[in-house]
Amino acid sequence: MDIKTQNRLEAKARIIKAMAHPTRLFIVETLAKHEHCVCELTALIGADVSTVSKHLSILREVGIIDDEKRGSSVYYQLKMPCVMGFFSCVDTVIKANAQGQLKCIR
Amino acid sequence: MDIKTQNRLEAKARIIKAMAHPTRLFIVETLAKHEHCVCELTALIGADVSTVSKHLSILREVGIIDDEKRGSSVYYQLKMPCVMGFFSCVDTVIKANAQGQLKCIR
DNA sequence: CTCCTATTTGGCAATATCGCCAAATCGCCA
DNA sequence: TGGCGATTTGGCGATATTGCCAAATAGGAG
Numbered sequence A, B: 001m002d003i004k005t006q007n008r009l010e011a012k013a014r015i016i017k018a019m020a021h022p023t024r025l026f027i028v029e030t031l032a033k034h035e036h037c038v039c040e041l042t043a044l045i046g047a048d049v050s051t052v053s054k055h056l057s058i059l060r061e062v063g064i065i066d067d068e069k070r071g072s073s074v075y076y077q078l079k080m081p082c083v084m085g086f087f088s089c090v091d092t093v094i095k096a097n098a099q100g101q102l103k104c105i106r
Numbered sequence C: 001c002t003c004c005t006a007t008t009t010g011g012c013a014a015t016a017t018c019g020c021c022a023a024a025t026c027g028c029c030a
Numbered sequence D: 001t002g003g004c005g006a007t008t009t010g011g012c013g014a015t016a017t018t019g020c021c022a023a024a025t026a027g028g029a030g
Helices: A003-019 A021-034 A037-045 A049-061 A082-105 B001-018 B022-032 B037-045 B049-061 B082-105
Strands: A064-072 A073-078 B065-068 B073-078
Touching: A003 A021, A003 B022, A003 B065, A003 B082, A021 A049, A021 A064, A021 A073, A021 A082, A021 B001, A021 B073, A037 A049, A037 A073, A049 A064, A049 B022, A049 B073, A082 B001, B001 B022, B001 B049, B022 B037, B022 B049, B022 B065, B022 B073, B022 B082, B037 B049, B037 B073, B049 B065
Parallel strands: none
Antiparallel strands: A064 A073, B065 B073
């Protein structure tokens, strides 16, 4: 594998890795409906605010979400809605796996 | 976040995490063209065979690729071609990030 | 049966990720 | 100006990932 390919794939992996966590998937799915401030997300997730803030910064750094300070809160919104379509393939894989399981049980 | 959502997102994250590595992205992209045996992939990647084998088993366990023993080799093929479409969104994010960078430089 | 090739598995050290607490910022309002 | 609520950052222990080597396993050829 040449250096150029290596760099391209590392950039790609960095973005995919940002989504490879249940809490961050929840954030993306929640922001897909509409924007939320950190305090709202924290309440929905049920983890420490600092934990949620770090998850948000991971998603922001790779350019998937965007933040906007308004009043005393920071509102986050989904910048790349295409990731939602991206997830449908993952659901397909899950469904296919379930089918495979069924076949084995029979 | 309720237990059911938690479980659903964990299953989703497991699959996404399997792709969140440069070498495994290379494997998926390479298998998208046509099947390859472990020795071919190892030569293309340039890592230890055992390392490549472990990457392959990670992708196989989440149901993205499939293996088939033929002769003395094990051939792997892409079981879920939809992941390729999945990647186009990631490329969109990378392009958008590059655009953003440009704006800052100007 | 025995050697040889292809692949997988075990194990280990280096590194990265995760989630919480505590502390630092930051803007706003009395 | 001082304090308050919202958010981010620093840091730490616990856990997970990564890649290599060595060893185990599996099949085919001689």
